[in-house]
Amino acid sequence: MTTTQHPDPMALFDVSSAAVVGASPGKHYSSSVLGNLRSFGLPIEKVWAVNPKYDEIEGHACYSGLDALPEKPSLVVSLVGVDRVDAVLDDAIAAGVKAMLVIADGYGEMGAEGTARQAALAAKARANGVTLLGPNSLGYVAPSRHVAAWVGGKVPARLRPGRVSLAFQSSGMLNLVLNQVANRKIGLAAAVSVGNEAVLDLADFIRAFAEDPETDVLGVVLESTSRPRPLAQALLHATVAGKTVVVLSIGKSERGMKNVASHAGRMATSGRVWSALFRQTGALIVDDLTDFMETVALAAGIPAEARGAGLALATISGGDCGLLSDLAEGYGLELAEVTPQTQATLDQQLSRTDILANPLDVRNTRTSAPDVFWASLAALAADPNVDTVALRLNLALAPSEQHEEMYRAVAAHIRANGATCVFLSRVTETSSDRWFDLFEELGTPYLTSYDGALKAFANLQRHRRDERFVVDDASFTAMPDEVTDLAETEVLSYADTMAWVERSKVPFTKTVQAADTDAALAAADDMHFPLVAKGIVPGVVHKSDLKLVELHIADRQDLAERVAALFDRMADISTTPGSDAPAVEIQEMASGGSEFFIGMHSDPILGRIVSFGLGGIFLEVLKDVVYAVPPISAAQAGEMLRLLNGWELLDGARGQEPRDVAALAETIASVSASVAEPDSTIASFDLNPVLVMPAGSGVLAVDALVEQTI
Secondary structure (H helix, E strand, C coil): CCCCCCCCHHHHHCCCCEEEECCCCCCHHHHHHHHHHHHCCCCHHHEEEECCCCCEECCEEEECCHHHCCCCCCEEEECCCHHHHHHHHHHHHHHCCCEEEECCCCCHHHCHHHHHHHHHHHHHHHHCCCEEECCCCCEEEEHHHCEEEECCCCCCCCCCEEEEEEEECCHHHHHHHHHHHHHCCCCEEEEEECCCCCCCCHHHHHHHHHCCCCCCEEEEEECCCCCHHHHHHHHHHHHHCCCEEEEEECCCCHHHHHHHHHHHCCCCCCHHHHHHHHHHHCCEEECCHHHHHHHHHHHHHCCHHHCCCCEEEEECCHHHHHHHHHHHHHCCCCCCCCCHHHHHHHHHHCCCCCCCECCEECCCHHHHCHHHHHHHHHHHHHCCCCCEEEECCCCCCCCCHHHHHHHHHHHHHHHHCCCEEEEECCCCCCCCHHHHHHHHHHCCCEECCHHHHHHHHHHHHHHHHHHHHCCCCCCCCCCCCCCCCCCCEEECCHHHHHHHHHHCCCCECCEEEECCHHHHHHHHCCCCCCEEEEEECCCCCCCHHHCCEEEEECCHHHHHHHHHHHHHHHHCCCCCCCCCCCEEEEEECCCCCEEEEEEEEEECCCEEEEEEEECCHHHHCCCCEEEECCCCCHHHHHHHHCCCCCHHHHHCHHHCCCECHHHHHHHHHHHHHHHCCCCCCEEEEEEEEEEECECCCCEEECCEEEEEEC
């Protein structure tokens, strides 16, 4: 029995010859890929058109089939329609070709019939060792490897080799970004549109680029995944390998999730759950394409040590300083605090007292008082708290010789004084390509607007702070290898719920189940008043809605009366024939803690997801919740608690006594480990409320609802 080895994505980039099957004169896809393959390094005699109707297409020799080629191609590009792709794959297998790009749509995005067609195509490719990209892909580009199998138009000639790799689930977005990357002279190692991911998916390329020595920054556009755990492992692998992973996750809103399903035939999940995964894998999430481009440009242009809090801003306008300050505060961007010595130097040079040193207004001193200009920049760059100086100077449609001389001198001056240099524009505007050529020559990032620039700096700062959430050897055992339909569930009985609570090491208030009033009174003999009584009816989840909760029971007589009333109310509630008889739950009434909740639900994509936050209004109205992919450690849980808007209430705000955060973190870690066990059948749970006592006094859950898969 033979085993099928998963194809290596990098086989697509080892191309010395290519055959384009279905090429036709004057057709967009055909002209694009023939021209791109030739423009990026393959000689014309090694790029063959395959179409029995023609002898020559756009200067390329044309052949009747793959078996008629002068030699075996490294790559087959299939431009034929969905009804002929299978035959092309058969011909490629017969010819011994090991890499194939399929452009055709009509597969998984077209419903059950298309999904079956895609599965058959994938099975045949895997069984015969063919590394297949697509279907429904526009292709890929790797400038340094001299291959551009791209059908979406002419790849810009300005595209140059570099240290950024791109893996997109949206071909149209990648087409746009390729032009942006080329125009801005951001060096590219590779870029790939994964299409329908029949054989190779996003996780495969993320892992491959993580191991690629030519890649430092990895940009990802993600809609969804059918292999959640491999995706998580690939993202973490890239982070551990020292890559900066920038992710634009699209389809996070309710309407956006519907679009993902209709556009790509993929299931979708909520943005906050994706954010939890990205946080724990070390990926940096951004909001839109502008944010993506600015963050990738910045990450590719400055060293890791320049991405922290040591940022200084400088400009030639006082009004700009106010705007920059507002943007920094709005994005949570921390600016460097200069030393008293630097402050004194700037005050002296700029002839003012207590000048705002960051952002710094150097005014028009470059022309009116050059010594002041250069001394001020030197003081800022040399400050021990400053790692990066980002500044805005005069820009024009195209740089003059004077501009070029000034920017060269400024970049050299800042570097000579120990800081990384970044140039900014106030607002995105039309600029000559010569500006980007100049900044490439200087090796300095150029960010095209204040808003985009400060958001990108804030992203990189947040990315460094979020390193505390990453565990290098995280297993993600609660995530499925492949997406499947969610199983049906049932609520655990009282006894099974209490057994799960005990196994999961959840501190729980003293609780006894009683079948009648006499049993409730007997249970009270071992309890301390006041008590709580709750009616237990099979199938009833929300007891309070049916007035099945009695609080502040003062003594035995009060207990007997209220339990009897509960049984009367439960007698009027219909139940499924054959189900357990109603009962009551008697608890000691806990008090003195802050209400918290800990829960878990089964996400349709990422599997079991733990959530926690402050209870009461913070949960119901403010939705102050943190999500996490289990298992997480107590240390991770403790750090995640600080993400809550209401963290200060746990930490002892306004003179209140701090809560026992350590015990809370231990409990979160314990239940997360429980549901992450491979044999766990828990589909959801809700511990609410969990009372967080004063520091050193622990936590105490007083109610639990647990569901398991059937």
